[in-house]
Amino acid sequence: MKKTILTTLLATGLMATGAQADEAIELKVLGQPSATGLIMQEKEKPFFETLAERTGLPLAVNFKPLDSTGIKDVEELRTLKSGLFDVVSLRFSQVSRDEPTILGLDLVGMNPTYEAGRETVDAFGSVVDARLQERFNTKLLGVWPFGPQVLFCNAPIEKLADIKGLKVRVYDQNLAAVVESAGGIPVPLSFGEVHQSLALGVVDCAITGPSSANSAGWPEVTTHVLPLAFQMAINGYGINLDTWNRLSVTQQKTLETAFAELTDDIWEYSEELFEDAKRCNVGESPCDYNKSFNLTEVPVTEQDIAMVRDAVREISYPTWAEICDKSNPECSSQWRAALGEKLGF
Known part of the structure; x- marks a missing residue:
């Protein structure tokens, strides 16, 4: 039709x-x-x-x-x-x-x-x-x-705060600011560089979507996954x-x-x-589209959820607005007009 x-x-x-x-x-x-x-x-x-x-x-x-x-x-x-x-x-x-x-x-x-x-x-x-x-x-x-971006680590973690002192792959300045606020050390890397960087210890953790990580073999070089959505990619x-x-x-x-x-x-x-890869990465079924691995799934705490949720007002918006307004003077005002009420600004 x-x-x-x-x-x-x-x-x-x-x-x-x-x-x-x-x-x-x-x-x-x-x-x-x-x-x-x-x-x-x-x-x-x-x-x-x-x-x-x-x-x-x-x-x-x-x-x-x-x-x-x-x-x-x-x-x-x-x-x-x-x-x-x-x-x-x-x-x-x-x-x-x-x-x-x-x-x-x-x-x-x-x-x-x-x-x-x-x-x-x-x-x-x-x-x-x-x-x-x-x-x-x-x-x-x-x-x-691509879907919610979550945290993969080749070090044992029990909560988001455990990335303190760890090197974490990020892909933009906004995410870098949030990782830094949690005590992590942000390391910008292109997607294609991540698998080898995790294997060699260049980074300890990396953030991407569960399915992309699965396709790229990240569960081969990591041990833990924290399914906390930072961004939607x-x-x-x-x-x-x-x-x-x-x-x-x-x-x-x-x-x-x-x-x-x-x-x-x-x-x-x-x-x-996203739903299929979340299951596949930790060895659960059904696993229809992705490969099955055996990562340890770290429970998402209320504190973790609150930290990412509050990051919009406290970290990600102020960090981005300052940068964006320098190149586009109407940037943050247009954003607040479109989305501010929805997000409580």
């Missing part, structure tokens, strides 16, 4: 401007790293490989995972702005140094559940989109989560505006519809993977 609707949209006729119906539209796509696991392998890659058939558009899609290109995740916005790729699966936390406004979608403590994450995206996503269009010649085509698809503007209005609408279907699918799949 969805494919029929899309095909019908296309058949209604293309606008005179933009790419014509018989013109081949080349899309160079930079995807998530293969090592991040099943969302990339089962949803993202198949979507782009079948996008022409799915939409009826005359697309020639060349899809490459990030870790096959030599491009670093922190360079994705610059890569997209330059036109080297037409579409990029943006790792929001990693590119937030280039555009801090992005991190307002996923401050530590503000998205403890999938429902909260969707509400945040609905409220603040348009602000991020406008900023990316202005500064990086990039339009957002969809936003989705929000990501999104960006398209270069020059590429976008070469499309007709009808083609644009068709592409937007396809990406909306993809991101809705990923939201649902991400939650299924």
Whole structure:
């Protein structure tokens, strides 16, 4: 039915401007790293490989995972702005140094559940989109989560406070500030570096989603997992505006519809993977999508929950707002207007 609707949209006729119906539209796509696991392998890659058939558009899609290109995740916005790729699966936390406004979608403590994450995206996503269009010649085509980010350690811990003195892998400045407040030593590392760093003792702990950790083999080099949600790991698809503007209005609408279907699918799949990987990592059943390991699950205490929840007001928002307002003077005021009431500001 969805494919029929899309095909019908296309058949209604293309606008005179933009790419014509018989013109081949080349899309160079930079995807998530293969090592991040099943969302990339089962949803993202198949979507782009079948996008022409799915939409009826005359697309020639060349899809490459990030870790096959030599491009670093922190360079994705610059890569997209330059036109080297037409579409990029943006790792929001990693590119937030280039555009801090992005991190307002996923401050530590503000998205403890999938429902909260969707509400945040609905409220603040348009602000991020406008900023990316202005500064990086990039339009957002969809936003989705890897899922709650939790703590893995190769040292015995019984609560969050036990990371005091331990080196903890982090992926953005906001998370680093919270880890530091708990007494940990934040160490910025790209995802692909973490497994070896844990094995060699470069870091003692690391934070990511249960399914991504499972796919990357983190339970092979860790012993304990604390399933406390720090962030939701929000990501999104960006398209270069020059590429976008070469499309007709009808083609644009068709592409937007396809990406909306993809991101809705990923939201649902991400939650299924999260619950499955939580069980698999500690040797519980059912374990349908991920590998079974035997980590020790550390009970989440009320004190742990309160610390992360309160981090929004006490640490993550003030830390982020100061940085973001330096590059975008309206950053924190727009965030408070969109989300402040919901979060008690």
